[in-house]
Amino acid sequence: MIDFRVEREKCTQCGSCSKDCPSRIIVMDGEGYPAIAPEKESFCLRCEHCLAICPAGAISILGYRPGESLPIKGGYPDPLQLETLIKGRRSVRRYKPENLDAALMQKLLEVAWHAPTGVNSRQVRFTVLDDRAKVARLRDEVMEGLIRLDREGMLPASKAYYAKFVKLWEKHRVDLVFRDAPHMLVASAPKSLSTPKEDCMIVLTCFELYAQVCGVGTLWNGIASWAIDEMLPEVRRSLGIPDDHLFGYAMLFGKPAVHYARTVQHRPALIHRVP
Template identity: 70%
Template sequence: MIDFNVDSARCTRCGQCVADCPSRIIVMATGEYPSIAPGKEFSCLRCEHCLAVCPEAAISILGFSPDGSTPLKGNLPETDQLETLIAGRRSVRRYCPENLSPELIDKLITVASCAPTGVNARKVRFTVLDDREKTAHFRDEVMERLVRLLEEEALPESKAYYARFVKVWQKHKIDLVFRDAPHLLIATAPKSLSTPRQDCVIALTTFELYAQACGIGTLWNGIATWAIEEMLPEMRQRLGIPDDHAFGYAMLFGKPAVRYARTVQHHPPEIYRVP
């Protein structure tokens, strides 16, 4: 059941919910209030467009009331500020040796979960190491196994450059893989979805931008991603990632030990305008 309800004291029968429903399952006969067409509940995408578009906050659905939502008017960032946030994003490789609060980590992930997904599947799973000691212990396990691969000459040919990371770790205990970050976030999604990896990348992009707005540093960690996904499948199991999940990407995050003062400059993007 999708629990579609209309507050008749608020509804003006403007028809916005009918016009904006992606599945075209909301109907409104003359003189009546909006309702779900008989037998069409199964076609609901659970997108909540009807709740969001109603100017009078008259529609509730899926157990959610519009009174629990934030009005967009007056609450959106200025365009110049958003542009600076995007242009000022940096990959952070230096972190303070301290945990973020559990409340902040939960908030970051909750906001990231608002990211769009294919057919509104909303099945992205966030696996998080929420304590720096957990992250360091996991890092040590990964590096131990990479050392073993190197010693056994078992590094894949395409990943031969990992030898440098391993040797620097062995000789100097310098962490070039996890960068001594206090936290690690991995996004995965069921392989059965139409767009599992894309859903994960979009969610992590959302996570990164909101994290930056909160003063939190992030790093898209391809080195850890390929190590866990392709070279050390036992570490995937160690993290409790389901076998039927596609591995989206790994992201480091934490309080940055560096502060960037300005945006950088790029050459104009390559744009092809279709004639």
Template identity: 60%
Template sequence: MLQFKIDKDKCTRCGLCVADCPAHVMDTADGFPLIAAEKEAGCYRCQHCFAVCPTGAVSILGLDPQDSTPLEGDWRPDPAKLETLMKGRRSVRRYKQENLEPELLQRLLEVAWHAPTGVNTRQVRFTVIDDREKLASFRDELMAGIARLVREDALPEQLAFFGDFVKLWEEQCVDVLFRGAPHLLVASVSDKAVSPLQDCMIALSYFELFAQANGVGTVWDGLAKIAINDLVPESLARLGIPEDHTVGYCMAFGKPAVQYARTVQHQGAMIHRV
């Protein structure tokens, strides 16, 4: 049930909610907006009507407008600082050996989950290893699985370089897979989603920017994704990732043990104007 309700004492009948409905399921009756029962199935549950109402007269999905953060005044971040954040973002491969505060970690995940998804399906699932000792144990199991493939000469030819990672780990304790990070985030989505891979990547991009805005280092961990998803797939069950999910990507993160002094200078953007 959509639980779509209008507070007629607050509604000015401006029509903004009806005009902004991307699914075109809203109409008006006696000047007040409504969603007919036969049209409810077509609702995207995007909450555009809820967000656009200037007086807070619209309620949907049982939500109270008073519980939302008002978008008033100069609420957007400083563009220059945001530009510096985006340009100054680095892939962090050196981390302090300590966990993030649980409250901060929860906030990073909650905010990142606001990322857009195809047709607003909102099916991205965050699987997170929230303790460095847990990640160390998982890393040991994953390395052991890859080492077994090396001994059995079962590594795919195009992934033979993973044998070098095992050697570095066994001989020098160099962790190439997770770079010594205390935490790991795996984004996955049901195979039935409209755009599973894209949804995961967008969600992780949101997570990374908000994490780095909070002083948390991140690294896009394609090596871990290959190891987990392709080389040692039994580790998916170990992480509790559903069998019908597509793993989009992995991200290692934690408190950085390195601080960069300036942005880099990439060449100009590749732009094709039509």
């Protein structure tokens, strides 16, 4: 059941919900009000376009009510603010040695969860290390595994440079894999989905941008991602990532110990305009 409800005293019978429904299952009934036939409910994509578009706030669906949603008018950043956010975000490799507030961390995850996914599948899974001690334990496990692979000559040829990370850790306890970050997030999704990799990357992008405006630094961590997913499957299992999930990517995050003063500049975009 999708629990599609219309408050008739509010409904203006404008038909916007019917026109905007991607599945075209909302029709205007004999009295001019939107309705969904029971046999059509299985075709609902659960996108909530109907709830979002209703100017009068008359439509509820899936147990969600318009009064509990944020109003969009006046709520978006202006173009210059968004441009500054996109151009100004930085990969953070220096963090303060402290945990984020638990409420802030939860908020970051909940907002990122609203990112778009293929066919609105919404099955991206967050694996979160929410305490510095947990990241330290993971680091020790990963470094122990990399040390073993290096000593046994088992590092893949394409990842031979990991030997440098191992030596720096063994000799100087310099952590170039996890960067002494207090937290880590892994996004994964069922391989059976139409777009598992894309879903994970979009969700992490949304997480990163929202984190930036909340004063939280982030780092897309390919070094840790490849180590865990490609070289040390036992670590993946210890993190509890399901076997049937595609490992999207790992992202470090926490309070930054560095602050940048301005955006950077790049050469012009590579653009091909189709004739």
